[in-house]
Amino acid sequence: MAAADFTPTPAPVVDIRGLWTVFGHGDQEVVIHRDLDLRVERGEMLSLVGGSGTGKTVLLRQMLGLQQPARGQVTVLGEPAARLGRHGASSRVGMLFQQGALYSAFSVLDNIAFALRELKTLPDDVVDEAAYVKLQMVGLGPQHAHKKPSDLSGGMIKRVALARALIMDPPLLLLDEPTAGLDPHASDEFCDLLRSLHAELGLTLIMVTHDLDTLFALSSRVAVLAGQKVLVSGAPAEVARFDHPFIHDFFQGERGRRAMTPVPAGAD
Numbered sequence: 454m455a456a457a458d459f460t461p462t463p464a465p466v467v468d469i470r471g472l473w474t475v476f477g478h479g480d481q482e483v484v485i486h487r488d489l490d491l492r493v494e495r496g497e498m499l500s501l502v503g504g505s506g507t508g509k510t511v512l513l514r515q516m517l518g519l520q521q522p523a524r525g526q527v528t529v530l531g532e533p534a535a536r537l538g539r540h541g542a543s544s545r546v547g548m549l550f551q552q553g554a555l556y557s558a559f560s561v562l563d564n565i566a567f568a569l570r571e572l573k574t575l576p577d578d579v580v581d582e583a584a585y586v587k588l589q590m591v592g593l594g595p596q597h598a599h600k601k602p603s604d605l606s607g608g609m610i611k612r613v614a615l616a617r618a619l620i621m622d623p624p625l626l627l628l629d630e631p632t633a634g635l636d637p638h639a640s641d642e643f644c645d646l647l648r649s650l651h652a653e654l655g656l657t658l659i660m661v662t663h664d665l666d667t668l669f670a671l672s673s674r675v676a677v678l679a680g681q682k683v684l685v686s687g688a689p690a691e692v693a694r695f696d697h698p699f700i701h702d703f704f705q706g707e708r709g710r711r712a713m714t715p716v717p718a719g720a721d
């Protein structure tokens with residue numbers, strides 16, 4: 454037997470098997486996910502796409518251990534996701550919620566530091582220092598540290614929310630519609646930031662997005678939620694050719710064609 458045969462296969466960062474999500478009871482029962490499987494390997498940038506209400510946000514919440522499936526296993530970083538959730542804010546999975554969700558009464562620095570401060574294991578100045586490092590990491594100078602969220606632009610709020618999600622140096626980052634509500638310029642900048650953090654920190658990214666520019670800028674793989682499971686997953690251009698009404702509408706609409714058409718050299 455060759456030595457290579459003894460090398461353990463690295464475990465996936467996320468391993469979802471036979472997942473069912475059911476809401477309501479009796480004739481009010483709605484099945485959101487039916488026997489869904491999804492594996493995400495270390496270092497991937499996976500985009501989850503699907504129609505409204507197909508259970509994309511619920512799936513992220515299940516990966517965080519905030520919501521339990523009716524059936525099936527959700528294993529994250531080698532542990533049942535439920536165990537991550539039990540300790541409140543997980544130190545191992547960062548989450549960028551769709552609404553940014555900063556505390557409006559707290560300064561930028563205190564928002565970023567929040568989870569670390571809550572641990573009550575480090576002195577205040579160490580916590581502040583860690584938060585300043587994260588502020589710089591998301592491309593914001595120290596002059597923003599004592600501002601309130603209401604003083605920030607939409608793009609800056611996303612950056613602060615990202616810094617907060619990264620405060621515990623999680624190897625896995627989940628993002629729900631990270632560029633929703635940003636103008637195209639701020640959106641491009643945020644994608645650039647996510648791409649460079651992915652490379653520098655060796656992160657695994659799983660994001661929900663319906664923005665095709667974001668999807669093409671950031672995905673090494675796309676997984677399509679349809680028919681209550683992962684219908685297809687693969688490279689963006691591959692998935693775009695899959696024959697299904699949702700995929701057709703999603704990728705072949707006007708915005709889709711524009712996002713997929715390479716800009717000719719020299720064109721602005």
Ligand SMILES: Nc1ncnc2c1ncn2[C@@H]1O[C@H](COP(=O)(O)OP(=O)(O)O)[C@@H](O)[C@H]1O
Pocket residue numbers: 476477485503504505506507508509510511512
């Ligand atoms: N806690 C809950 N109780 C009942 N229904 C829920 C709950 N959370 C989500 N749902 C329903 O599950 C479906 C999927 O929700 P969601 O994951 O938010 O969809 P999306 O793919 O648009 O993110 C929606 O119909 C939503 O109303």
Ligand SMILES: [Mg+2]
Pocket residue numbers: 509510511661
């Ligand atoms: Mg959603």
